[in-house]
Amino acid sequence: MEDSRSQLVAVDRRSINLLFDDECFEDDDPDKTDNGTQTKRISRQKGKAEVIPSLMFQRSLKQMTLSEKPAKRRVKFMNWTKFHKLNVIYSFMDDLEKDFPAICTVSVIGKSVEGRDIKMLKISNSDASNPAIWLDAAIHSREWITTAVVTYLADFIVRNFHKLSKSITDKDWFIVPVLNPDGYVYTHTKDRMWRKNRAKQDGERVGVDLNRNFSYGWGNNGDEGSSDLPNHVFYKGPAPFSEPESCAVRDTILSSQTMFKVYLSFHSYYELILFPWGHKAEPCPDYLRLLEGGTVMARAIYDNSGMIYKVGCTKDLTYFACGTSSDWSYGIAKIPYSYMIELRSKKHRFKVPNDQILETCHEIWHAVESLMEFVDKPQTKF
Structure with a gap:
């Protein structure tokens, strides 16, 4: 009797293995996960002989605790054919560090108003003589195309x-794909057009425009250059640098042992290089x-x-x-090539169609590559 029961258990273990094997088909619903990343659901490959679990196994499976159930294999998914949520972006960064540990380091450079991590990816060949390059995106949370472009640049370089x-x-790349994580999450869950962070004023979450919160030129020109009104x-x-997100930029750059040569902050949607x-x-x-x-850069974009x-x-x-970050990076941090790049699309405004994401990524890669070649050349004194 004991031998029969052992054989039955062995069959049921084989049943588990077949039910949860590694042959997969894609499930496009990103919400069907516990870790926020895209996943693939488990399916058996066509043509395999089926093993029908015994009645004993079916009853036992119902009685198993969650911790005893075999874990489904989850496949993280990142591409540039659609826009992704914050946890997918952060998982993508962590995966680059795991897959390319010799050149990639992920760190948390600060916390948002609501306590979310502000993550930065550093790409470096560890040469101490390298100059540093700064890239950031989504300081204005509704500008999703900026995060797509910056993550593409990171992925391509790595x-x-x-x-x-x-x-x-021969450069150290400091890359922050989502500088305003609270606002970015809010645009995915509550209000697609939210621009500011999620700071409170008099108990109400009115937010601060982070690109008016840097100290250089802060509050100049009255209402023409920024606003005193919390709902504006x-x-x-x-106050200047009242927000933890802008402080994270300041503290990271000013405390760096590597001198920054280029500062690129990505925005949308005017198609400008400022x-x-x-x-x-x-x-x-x-x-x-x-x-x-x-x-x-503009010529490289046009050629592409x-x-x-x-x-x-x-x-x-x-x-x-x-009080913009690019005025501060040039005027205070003394970064000689400081730009604010306004990406696509004047036609679609903040809602860039998915089929234009890769096109935008490609043209900006050519722009950044051309700028790096330009800054390395001996410059004529004007």
């Missing part, structure tokens, strides 16, 4: 690292050099996709913008 030119690999879309906050100043009308000291670098990105200082091409 996976092609040993094939790329020294203008890319350009609300600058109660440089300082935004808080005043006068040209910045390196106007011609920044104009030339911007033109190099035919898209026309205008180049100029923030005030000339848009409006007064006071």
Whole structure:
């Protein structure tokens, strides 16, 4: 009797293995997960002989606790054919670190107002003489295309690292795909058009425009460059660097042992390449050099996709913008090539169609690659 029971248990164990084997089909519903990442659900391959579990096994399976059930294999999924939620972005970053530990490091550079991690990926060949490059996205949470582009750039650089030119690999890349994580989550769950962070004012979550919260030129030009009103879309906050998200940028850059050479903050949707100043009308000291670098990027974009990105200082091409990260990075952090790149799409505004994500990623990769070659060349004194 004992031998028969042992044989029956052995058959049922084989049943478990077949029921939960590694042959999969894709499930496109990202909400059917416990870890927030895209998954693939388990299915048996066609053509295999079926094993029908015994009655004893079926009863036993019902009695198993959750901890005893065989875990389904979960496959994390990241691509650039659609926009992804924060936990997928963060899992993608962690996976790059796991898969490429020699060049990738993920760190938390701060916490958001609501306590979420602000994650940064550093890509480096560990050469102490490298200059640093800063890339950030989603400082304005509704600008989803920025996060898609920055994650694409990270993925492309990492996976092609040993094939790329020294203008890319002889630099330390500091990459923050979601600078405003609270707002980014809010745009996926409550309000697609939310721009600011989720700071409270008088008990109400009105938010602060993080790109008006940096100290350089903060509050200049009255209501024309930012706003004192908490409910205004350009609300600058109660003080410079009042918000933990902007402080995370400041503290990371100023405490770095590596000198930054390029600062690129991605926005949408005006299709522009902007440089300082935004808080005043006068040209910045390196106007011609920044104009030339911007033109190099615009030409690379046009050669790749035919898209026309205008180049100029923030005030000339848009409006007064006071307390911006690019004015601060140029004026205080002394990063010589500081740009704010407004991505697509003037036609679709913040809701870039999925079929334009990769096109945008490709054109911006060519722009960034061309800029890196430009900044490495000996520069003419203007």
